[in-house]
Amino acid sequence: MNLAPLLKIPLxxxxxxxxxxxxxxxxxxxxxxxxxxxxxxMQEESCNRLIxxxxxxxxxxxxxxxxRVTKVEDVEAPSPIAILFLFGAANRFPVQxxxxxxxxxxxxxxxxxxxxxxxxEVLLKNYLDISADFxxxxxxxxxxxxxxxIRQKLAVWLLGLSKRQGSDTVVLDKTKSALADYFGIARPxxxxxxxxxxxxxxxxxxxxxxxxxxxxxxxEAMTK
Amino acid sequence: MNLAPLLKIPLxxxxxxxxxxxxxxxxxxxxxxxxxxxxxxMQEESCNRLIxxxxxxxxxxxxxxxxRVTKVEDVEAPSPIAILFLFGAANRFPVQxxxxxxxxxxxxxxxxxxxxxxxxEVLLKNYLDISADFxxxxxxxxxxxxxxxIRQKLAVWLLGLSKRQGSDTVVLDKTKSALADYFGIARPxxxxxxxxxxxxxxxxxxxxxxxxxxxxxxxEAMTK
DNA sequence: TTCGAACCGTAACATTTGTTACGGTTTATC
DNA sequence: GATAAACCGTAACAAATGTTACGGTTCGAA
Numbered sequence: 063m064n065l066a067p068l069l070k071i072p073l074x075x076x077x078x079x080x081x082x083x084x085x086x087x088x089x090x091x092x093x094x095x096x097x098x099x100x101x102x103x104m105q106e107e108s109c110n111r112l113i114x115x116x117x118x119x120x121x122x123x124x125x126x127x128x129x130r131v132t133k134v135e136d137v138e139a140p141s142p143i144a145i146l147f148l149f150g151a152a153n154r155f156p157v158q159x160x161x162x163x164x165x166x167x168x169x170x171x172x173x174x175x176x177x178x179x180x181x182x183e184v185l186l187k188n189y190l191d192i193s194a195d196f197x198x199x200x201x202x203x204x205x206x207x208x209x210x211x212i213r214q215k216l217a218v219w220l221l222g223l224s225k226r227q228g229s230d231t232v233v234l235d236k237t238k239s240a241l242a243d244y245f246g247i248a249r250p251x252x253x254x255x256x257x258x259x260x261x262x263x264x265x266x267x268x269x270x271x272x273x274x275x276x277x278x279x280x281x282e283a284m285t286k
Numbered sequence: 287m288n289l290a291p292l293l294k295i296p297l298x299x300x301x302x303x304x305x306x307x308x309x310x311x312x313x314x315x316x317x318x319x320x321x322x323x324x325x326x327x328m329q330e331e332s333c334n335r336l337i338x339x340x341x342x343x344x345x346x347x348x349x350x351x352x353x354r355v356t357k358v359e360d361v362e363a364p365s366p367i368a369i370l371f372l373f374g375a376a377n378r379f380p381v382q383x384x385x386x387x388x389x390x391x392x393x394x395x396x397x398x399x400x401x402x403x404x405x406x407e408v409l410l411k412n413y414l415d416i417s418a419d420f421x422x423x424x425x426x427x428x429x430x431x432x433x434x435x436i437r438q439k440l441a442v443w444l445l446g447l448s449k450r451q452g453s454d455t456v457v458l459d460k461t462k463s464a465l466a467d468y469f470g471i472a473r474p475x476x477x478x479x480x481x482x483x484x485x486x487x488x489x490x491x492x493x494x495x496x497x498x499x500x501x502x503x504x505x506e507a508m509t510k
Numbered sequence: 511t512t513c514g515a516a517c518c519g520t521a522a523c524a525t526t527t528g529t530t531a532c533g534g535t536t537t538a539t540c
Numbered sequence: 541g542a543t544a545a546a547c548c549g550t551a552a553c554a555a556a557t558g559t560t561a562c563g564g565t566t567c568g569a570a
Contacts, residue, residue, distance in 0.1 A: 153418060183401075190374075193421065198374055198377075207432065237548090238547075250551090251527055475556085
């Protein structure tokens, strides 16, 4: 198996190829080849193996009980799939994984992953970091979603962005459509609230550029 | 240090006391004693150590930029604190941790935790399981929150509950107030929708007992 | 058993948000 | 530079949800 592409993914960061070869030599790893349209994992199927996409790309689709499917995410090689659902009591694939094009993947049984992580502390740290980052993003998004009003979401978002960008004038890093999606609201609703916040003197907005006029007022808007 | 209480928490499940002693002997662990009102960790402080509550209890409070605080969660001994924010790039305490009563805690630096996890595969598995379960709960809740209408949330919730309880007649496991909170909606709104769903023949409800009259219709209601 | 607190069901009304539609602007591509 | 596609700003209207209020019910503690 060609391990070179693996070095590019965060899970194997800081490992050299020799080390990686040593690890893989000890593991029961299967390399599989798949064709466009193949199903790599069924939704709700027990997630008892780590699938690492080596070449090609896949899509994750979630099917509801009525049979309708919604696309959740596309993943391109090289990248592991569903790394966070490998462990835990309810370890099932949250989505159905379907190949978008021909490709190859390495499949590692769960026990082998455990073994692999015990063998190398750097690898273990990478795995834990990835899990933690994922949990942090999830947690942040959840906090955002549990805010009641659009103004609250915008206030939190803007203050955070201002802190990250180190300036009172922030530049949105996504389109407003994408931002509305992230917030789980309709685009015109977001626009309307931005307009209202300008009217109320909280911000000045010009397309993707927004100036925070009163952080104090924004902090208040965040909570009530 | 008395390690016996540690055996009760999931992180150390399936370990015997001798093994636990062997592990702790090798680690740089500090046992601290704290008094009611002491702050064990500041919000946003770098989360570079694992705090395991041995005796006593603490509360996690989140302060916003306006200075207001909201209680997030109470934790009682014996239990680890913020186990999921120990790793990752943005590893900061999400809350301020304050002691509710006098108690003791074991503090383990991050590198020692890493070492500890490398030393024992059972412990590693426990840690990964806990992380994964947390991520799964977070992910489920997020999916729930991103549903648009109250009817959708109820449909998903009821079908899930029905599957878990293995019956078409389910018994709510929380009060309706708590359920409304979980959904992030107002209690009367939940009641109103339950009434509407009865009117539409989807369910029959009597206090905490709800009968699913048409799973097919519920599955449809879930998506549109 | 009684009392109070928490919970439940419901209704009228206020507010927020979504929907749809339209025209202008930017951006990418040829 | 022309063209299409995506993005942006706004408005009128519809729909969903929140708010407040009130009375009945259940449950646990005194």
